Amino acid sequence: xxxxxxxxxxxxxxxxxxxxxxxxxxxxxxxxxxxxxxxxxxxxxxxxxxxxxxxxxxxxxxxxxxxxxxxxxxxxxxxxxxxxxxxxxxxxxxxxxxxxxxxxxxxxxxxxxxxxxxxxxxxxxxxxxxxxxxxxxxxxxxxxxxxxxxxxxxxxxxxxxxxxxxxxxxxxxxxxxxxxxxxxxxxxxxxxxxxxxxxxxxxxxxxxxxxxxxxxxxxxxxxxxxxxxxxxxxxxxxxxxxxxxxxxxxxxxxxxxxxxxxxxxxxxxxxxxxxxxxxxxxxxxxxxxxxxxxxxxxxxx
Amino acid sequence: xxxxxxxxxxxxxxxxxxxxxxxxxxxxxxxxxxxxxxxxxxxxxxxxxxxxxxxxxxxxxxxxxxxxxxxxxxxxxxxxxxxxxxxxxxxxxxxxxxxxxxxxxxxxxxxxxxxxxxxxxxxxxxxxxxxxxxxxxxxxxxxxxxxxxxxxxxxxxxxxxxxxxxxxxxxxxxxxxxxxxxxxxxxxxxxxxxxxxxxxxxxxxxxxxxxxxxxxxxxxxxxxxxxxxxxxxxxxxxxxxxxxxxxxxxxxxxxxxxxxxxxxxxxxxxxxxxxxxxxxxxx
Numbered sequence: 001x002x003x004x005x006x007x008x009x010x011x012x013x014x015x016x017x018x019x020x021x022x023x024x025x026x027x028x029x030x031x032x033x034x035x036x037x038x039x040x041x042x043x044x045x046x047x048x049x050x051x052x053x054x055x056x057x058x059x060x061x062x063x064x065x066x067x068x069x070x071x072x073x074x075x076x077x078x079x080x081x082x083x084x085x086x087x088x089x090x091x092x093x094x095x096x097x098x099x100x101x102x103x104x105x106x107x108x109x110x111x112x113x114x115x116x117x118x119x120x121x122x123x124x125x126x127x128x129x130x131x132x133x134x135x136x137x138x139x140x141x142x143x144x145x146x147x148x149x150x151x152x153x154x155x156x157x158x159x160x161x162x163x164x165x166x167x168x169x170x171x172x173x174x175x176x177x178x179x180x181x182x183x184x185x186x187x188x189x190x191x192x193x194x195x196x197x198x199x200x201x202x203x204x205x206x207x208x209x210x211x212x213x214x215x216x217x218x219x220x221x222x223x224x225x226x227x228x229x230x231x232x233x234x235x236x237x238x239x240x241x242x243x244x245x246x247x248x249x250x251x252x253x254x255x256x257x258x259x260x261x262x263x264x265x266x267x268x269x270x271x272x273x274x275x276x277x278x279x280x281x282x283x284x285x286x287x288x289x290x291x292x293x294x295x296x297x298x299x300x301x
Numbered sequence: 302x303x304x305x306x307x308x309x310x311x312x313x314x315x316x317x318x319x320x321x322x323x324x325x326x327x328x329x330x331x332x333x334x335x336x337x338x339x340x341x342x343x344x345x346x347x348x349x350x351x352x353x354x355x356x357x358x359x360x361x362x363x364x365x366x367x368x369x370x371x372x373x374x375x376x377x378x379x380x381x382x383x384x385x386x387x388x389x390x391x392x393x394x395x396x397x398x399x400x401x402x403x404x405x406x407x408x409x410x411x412x413x414x415x416x417x418x419x420x421x422x423x424x425x426x427x428x429x430x431x432x433x434x435x436x437x438x439x440x441x442x443x444x445x446x447x448x449x450x451x452x453x454x455x456x457x458x459x460x461x462x463x464x465x466x467x468x469x470x471x472x473x474x475x476x477x478x479x480x481x482x483x484x485x486x487x488x489x490x491x492x493x494x495x496x497x498x499x500x501x502x503x504x505x506x507x508x509x510x511x512x513x514x515x516x517x518x519x520x521x522x523x524x525x526x527x528x529x530x531x532x533x534x535x536x537x538x539x540x541x542x543x544x545x546x547x548x549x550x551x552x553x554x555x556x557x558x559x560x561x562x563x564x565x566x567x568x569x570x571x572x573x574x575x576x577x578x579x580x581x582x583x584x
């Protein structure tokens with residue numbers, strides 16, 4: 001017998017390789033779930049939509065393009081986060097893939113972490129692709145408007161033409177645009193996070209999707225309701241107070257993770273503020289993941 | 302398993318209590334509290350419909366505003382002025398930070414709707430048509446003023462308001478005020494201050510103020526010495542009886558058509574002489 005056959009393979013308690021493999025596999029599966037068909041539809045709608053707004057002045061055209069595009073990126077990434085995450089664990093249980101993987105053995109922590117990273121990668125790919133389609137459309141419309149100015153202002157003083165072109169450029173791409181898209185991505189991760197948490201104890205993916213959708217709506221509404229109650233001083237009943245505080249405590253304030261209104265209005269957003277919001281988002285994701293693992297680790301499969 | 306679920310709920314609660322002040326502070330920094338209040342009034346809800354209302358409350362305010370604005374554009378094409386006004390009002394309520402919506406609303410009311418009313422032969426009396434026209438002028442002013450309150454740094458809205466005062470309400474004093482205020486805002490085009498000075502020159506009782514402004518603009522250099530400015534300056538120098546030694550524009554050309562106007566300005570070196578020509582249109 002050779003020396004090589006006498007070697008024993010040491011099983012590592014934690015392996016980035018295993019996590020990476022599961023993440024890659026998850027990403028590939030999710031991408032093959034025709035998710036990119038959604039993106040294609042989105043891109044086509046976007047391009048078609050921008051054609052309709054050509055009759056407006058460029059400020060309005062760019063504003064509407066940003067409104068619709070950023071809103072669509074937000075909606076689609078949220079939908080993808082809920083739908084893709086909700087199906088993740090039930091699908092593996094149904095296909096018996098889960099048992100095969102855990103029997104390798106792959107610790108449950110690594111399995112869940114790999115799945116979570118796969119979802120994060122898929123959402124990143126989705127947001128990047130949608131943002132690229134939006135950026136391309138905005139750039140094309142900006143170029144078209146600049147061309148119109150150059151054609152229509154032949155003979156005008158160079159400074160006037162330059163000012164007009166600068167005006168168009170100022171309305172098109174702004175630095176806060178990319179920060180806002182980054183925050184939309186963070187929001188989609190948070191949504192994926194609480195969807196994963198729900199899926200660890202849910203009995204069906206439909207239940208997971210419904211509950212996650214409700215959390216999504218509550219997350220958007222709770223800040224508005226809270227601000228309204230505080231402004232009107234309508235503290236009617238201690239029950240309402242307790243309910244409001246409970247909602248604010250247990251549900252994420254998703255309105256915080258949307259700068260769309262500010263971006264479209266042209267407000268500059270402080271990088272420090274974005275960093276703190278993103279940091280809070282990451283903390284949310286970590287907490288939801290750890291809680292998901294806590295439940296999943298004791299779940300009878 | 303039950304114990305684990307209780308642990309999860311407790312953990313979420315503790316985390317929630319820790320993150321709540323952080324979220325509140327971030328929200329206050331990002332958006333003033335009054336902006337976060339629900340402005341989904343009953344009339345807005347009736348106009349928006351259920352799905353759009355849910356979309357607004359779900360954080361897609363700006364997106365809904367865009368679609369409502371497009372709807373308003375179609376109302377304009379069909380000359381449905383009442384509906385246009387309601388839709389524009391809804392648009393600016395949904396997206397108050399977008400100056401272009403306010404500007405567009407003000408323009409539609411003060412120009413398009415007002416002209417339509419002035420030519421509306423279904424209104425039998427000229428006086429009633431004029432009254433309707435004035436009401437739309439007031440609506441245009443109202444949109445511009447509300448827009449300025451929501452967007453205090455927008456020079457475009459000041460320009461719009463000044464245009465209404467100048468072109469529709471024939472009030473050079475108020476127009477001058479808005480032009481000059483707008484000219485000081487960041488990003489404002491240089492012509493706003495100049496236009497404000499021209500309007501101030503036409504405002505009774507403020508000629509001296511206008512003269513000082515025009516003089517300062519003249520002294521800025523060649524770039525500001527446009528025919529209208531020179532003409533206004535010369536006119537004011539005569540009107541205010543400015544001593545010859547203090548004038549920046551020489552006496553009126555009574556020496557013949559070939560005489561070139563000299564200049565007493567300090568930067569004589571760069572000045573090739575101020576020969577008055579026919580006024581050009583100023584943007």
